[in-house]
Amino acid sequence: MRAAYGLKIWQAFSTEIFKPAEGRLSNPGRTHQFITFVLGGPGSGKGTQCTRIVETFGFTHLSAGDLLRKEITSNSENGAMILNTIKEGKIVPSEVTVKLIGKAIKSSENDRFLIDGFPRSEENRVAYERVVGTEPDFVLFFDCPEEEMVKRVLNRNQGRVDDNIFTVKERLKVFTALNLPVIKYYSEKGKLYKIDATGTEDEIFERVRPVFAALRAKN
Ligand SMILES: Nc1ncnc2c1ncn2[C@@H]1O[C@H](COP(=O)(O)OP(=O)(O)OP(=O)(O)O)[C@@H](O)[C@H]1O
Numbered sequence: 262m263r264a265a266y267g268l269k270i271w272q273a274f275s276t277e278i279f280k281p282a283e284g285r286l287s288n289p290g291r292t293h294q295f296i297t298f299v300l301g302g303p304g305s306g307k308g309t310q311c312t313r314i315v316e317t318f319g320f321t322h323l324s325a326g327d328l329l330r331k332e333i334t335s336n337s338e339n340g341a342m343i344l345n346t347i348k349e350g351k352i353v354p355s356e357v358t359v360k361l362i363g364k365a366i367k368s369s370e371n372d373r374f375l376i377d378g379f380p381r382s383e384e385n386r387v388a389y390e391r392v393v394g395t396e397p398d399f400v401l402f403f404d405c406p407e408e409e410m411v412k413r414v415l416n417r418n419q420g421r422v423d424d425n426i427f428t429v430k431e432r433l434k435v436f437t438a439l440n441l442p443v444i445k446y447y448s449e450k451g452k453l454y455k456i457d458a459t460g461t462e463d464e465i466f467e468r469v470r471p472v473f474a475a476l477r478a479k480n
């Protein structure tokens with residue numbers, strides 16, 4: 262484990278919320294929704310590790326990309342615009358994504374969420390905070406070399422329209438130009454936890470586990 266830019270996140274954790282119940286994190290009073298943003302470049306393993314965190318710590322996983330892809334398949338009014346934006350590796354307007362995330366949080370019984378792949382830009386971040394009214398409790402950043410990310414994306418084989426070398430190159434550019442400033446912002450606020458995203462899925466999860474286990478141990 263290492264804290265990004267030399268900062269620790271422990272001080273940033275909300276204190277009143279996590280109580281152990283059946284080995285999982287629990288908040289029976291629903292006084293606070295515990296929000297973790299999960300960031301990292303394309304193919305860094307955000308979705309893969311979110312699945313492991315869900316299994317072990319009982320969070321609900323909301324992938325912004327999945328919510329947008331669902332809009333395409335459900336033929337929503339924004340479907341065509343979203344499809345074109347994803348094909349180009351660009352960012353969908355904040356109001357669309359924030360609305361989908363807000364709706365998913367509201368309709369969930371859970372009170373702790375992993376928001377995967379959002380915010381993608383400072384504009385996204387500001388829009389989320391304006392609409393939802395709170396900041397995330399902390400932010401995980403999966404730090405992976407570009408070469409490895411490209412390899413993983415091109416091997417993914419899930420039929421995604423953006424898993425091709427042209428779109429991946431654009432997504433990497435967008436990540437560097439627009440997403441890294443968000444990561445820096447949360448680092449400077451002491452909310453960022455950087456995870457080395459190289460190695461096997463198991464090895465990476467063993468770097469993630471202590472972050473969430475510490476939350477449980479604290480209460
Ligand atoms: N540690 C790993 N080593 C090798 N392959 C991995 C590893 N972790 C995940 N993968 C594979 O790499 C691909 C990308 O992983 P994943 O979908 O979790 O990334 P992501 O960060 O969510 O990407 P995106 O931003 O494009 O949605 C998947 O096929 C996944 O099975």
Ligand SMILES: O=c1ccn([C@@H]2O[C@H](COP(=O)(O)O)[C@@H](O)[C@H]2O)c(=O)[nH]1
Binds near residue numbers: 327354358
């Ligand atoms: O907040 C978001 C999240 C995603 N997008 C668009 O979707 C694709 C795929 O996202 P993944 O997180 O890799 O599944 C992304 O390249 C963007 O085009 C977005 O606009 N805003």
Ligand SMILES: [Mg+2]
Binds near residue numbers: 307308324326378
């Ligand atoms: Mg993903």
